[in-house]
Amino acid sequence: MIHVNTKINGDDVEFLCDPRETLLDALRDKLGLTGSKEGCGTGDCGACSVTMDGRLVCSCLVLGAEADGKEIGTVEGMAEGENLHILQEKFIEHAALQCGICTPGILVATKSLLEKHPEPTETQVRYWLAGNLCRCTGYDKIIRAVMETAADLRKAS
Amino acid sequence: MAFDDTKTEDFKVVGQRVKRPDGVDKVTGKAKFGADAVAPGMLFAAIVRSPHAHARIVKIDTSKAEALSGVKGIVTRADFATGLTGGDLDVLENVMAGEKALYDGHAVAAVAATSQLIARDAAKLVEVEYEVLPHVTDVDKAMAADAPVIREGAADQSVPEGMHANVVRYHESGHGDIEAGFAEADLVVEDSFKTEATHQGYIEPHACLAQLGGDNKGELWCCTQGHWNVQKLCAAMLGLETSQLRVTASEIGGGFGGKTAVFIEPVALALSRKTSRPVKLVMSRSEVFRATGPTASTSMDIKIGMKKDGTITAGQGTFRLQGGAFPGAPMEFTAMCAFAPYNLQNVKQVGYDVMANRPKQAAYRAPGSPMAAFAVESVIDELCKKLGLDPIEVRLKNASKQGTKASFGPTWDRIGLVETLEAAQSHPHYSAPLKEGQGRGISCGFWFNHGGETSVTLALSEDGTAQLSVGTPDIGGSRASMAQMAAEELGIPYENIRTTIADTATLGYNEVSHGSRVTYASGLATIKAARAAVKILCARAAAKWGIDEDAVVWENGCAKPSGPNAGEFDPLPIDKLTRSMGRTGGPIVGHFEATPEGAGVSFATHIVDAEVDKETGQTKVVRYTVVQDAGKAINPAYVEGQFQGGAAQGIGWALNEEYIYGEDGRLQNSVFLDYRIPVASDLPMIDTVIVEVPNPGHPYGVRGVGETSICPPLAAIANAVSNAAGVRLKELPMSPPRILAALEDQANNG
């Protein structure tokens, strides 16, 4: 077992994990952070998206041990207390989720998109999210929610 | 509103794009899906699966696996009920192989251990000795004389004599005289089509958490479209009394029909009974592809005759569906849906249900219908092209409408096909100019929809708010539409209703969330449960005022005297009545249990523009419009979502998705990288038009919308590709290699 010291959504966290265990499994099974989902376990669906030191990664392709000394961001850290992140608000408002299983990963991925590209084009959003599968929505309402969030954020700043 | 009244106007909450009540849970990661539950002392399980497409199981040796530290129990078929027959036996055979493994991925044993990693390691240590048998995976080959027999004696009496033992059911229907019809035609087109199996591709793999004691009392948590069905099937597989197993449906990460069956739930229960510990079992993605229920694959022959003016004189279709190693491919729906959009004097449809060494097919959105539409609508398109006719005009000329005879027999009630065609025709998309290399295609589609057994309870709280319990899992926002209907009836704010998906112990039976039935049937039951509660509220007010119950009406959340003759009383708001309910007769609860039979059918017309790259064979959908009859849209945003989701899945089916089996009978593409579903960059925005032709069988006119949306895309895209590239693709998916082959073929043969 490996002893891991990490920071998750700003909190110091330590856990023990098997050297073969993925970060996704450590988050879900060891730490009870089940907001990140496993849709494939092979890096193809993005349901497990988290950030590691600010970089967007598939947590199913990262080992739990690799989190040592890093800062991890998950969907559980997006809202501040009762206040939802504007992306979360817009997803609800635009009905950008049906079953909602892809939603945590898509929210983490789009948040990281907007941090890097505050003025994305529709094509940019579509390609950025090409690693996040949604089977329910056909993406239409997701793309609209993201575009409108970006526009609102620009207006606000 | 009297109990059975129909309401068609002046809606306050219905028709609004309200925010879904479970939205916050789902955007913050709090919502608990199948794999998100835990229990103290929980074990993890893994399943041992056959690597062979067809093999006799000679021996299973579990000794090495059992010796691994952390392994707590192993089950095989011997741990399940014996003496099952018919459909139940098929389900059990599929859940855990008996004498033979029937497809690549068929479960043969399962292990429970203290961690997921140990369970997986132990599964590899289970030694299974197989005697490999000849296999077949293609539908046409499975019907050929020399095909290996999957299971002797599986055919029912409908199958005509002389067919191969793998043909297990037969359907034939139609009317008129097709030969006379073809003789009347100015042009007859005849062609053959094939479609590969596709998977629903829900992003959440099957997952469950089971607890079953030696006393045969159990608890099961799982992601399913229907937990009463899970309860019934699991009880049978394990030899339990149905009522002793309580099943709770988790949030569900997509189903589309694929979560109407059981796969792992009985296995987790058997392991729990064996180990006396809670057992969690979660499928991997590759297990989902290999061992749940994809669609049937098909082979189809279509012949249609048309007059120069576009009148269809006769239609004939033969539909062969491969449904895996068990009977049940939905060939009768393929047959019945094939010509449903058209008013034909002469029509004949024949279906064959064929077994092969593949996983047992499961429902996928309008099971059987999209394939039929692909074949029939492709031939209609060819006829239009050859006769120089507009494809929408031709469809309008032949369209089914109220009073015409359906291709499967009965006379149509009020239906909305013509309205969808007219809306498509006048939509700017239909007349927009196309760019070089692009083609436009259209297609119609049809699905029956379903009612089904339904129970709903609505309990009023003392503060005048309401708790609504329904039994149909919320796959795409149905909590919102249920609360909207309840709020409409009660005349209280939408936010004052809390909708819960009840477990099997708290409501009467509810059929699976399938057949596009949720908004229709649970919605109807919600409206009637609310009306039952309103009736009690009115009675309480009447008692208070000392007037007749009939002299009280319910308006805007208040009881009022029905008119000046009833007496002069101030309106009594709901919270005044509920606050005293304990002392005026007891708790106020409305409920409704029934099997509503008025599910209205839904038709759609889709328009698509596609661009084909003749160098690479790649097809890109550049514009898409869905027009569909929803009867009445309770929440238009979620209706649009169903339209868009169905279209996107249809686009995947048309262009990329397929089960690829090797010569060895093994599935070669069991991960999302190789079974490629549409990603955001593959698709354009999907425009929607909601047509509302009310369903006479629902108090607000609702028709189910979840399924019809996947029926037209396959053909619409094939028709667009044909117009863009000048070649007719007769096999799905229209993947780049198939398009290139078709182009080459055309170049060689002119």
Next chain:
Amino acid sequence: MVEVNLWSGLRAFADGKDCVEVDAKNVGEVLSALVEQYPGLEHVIEAGVSVAVDGKVIASGLTEPVKPDSEVYLMQQLKGG
């Protein structure tokens, strides 16, 4: 008497007819009368059928009324995804 239309695949079990007459006041009676008159249909009806009465598809209910002039079609059982 009510006329019941069968899908043509059932002719083989109903003396070659695709339309038969039964004495029935509701869907349940239609089905039991069919089995009584044409025992060959029993396996089909046991396996589950739907019935269209005057254009309305009754997926499974037996109590739906049927009138002498009703249009009645036997259909394969409906379900969905």
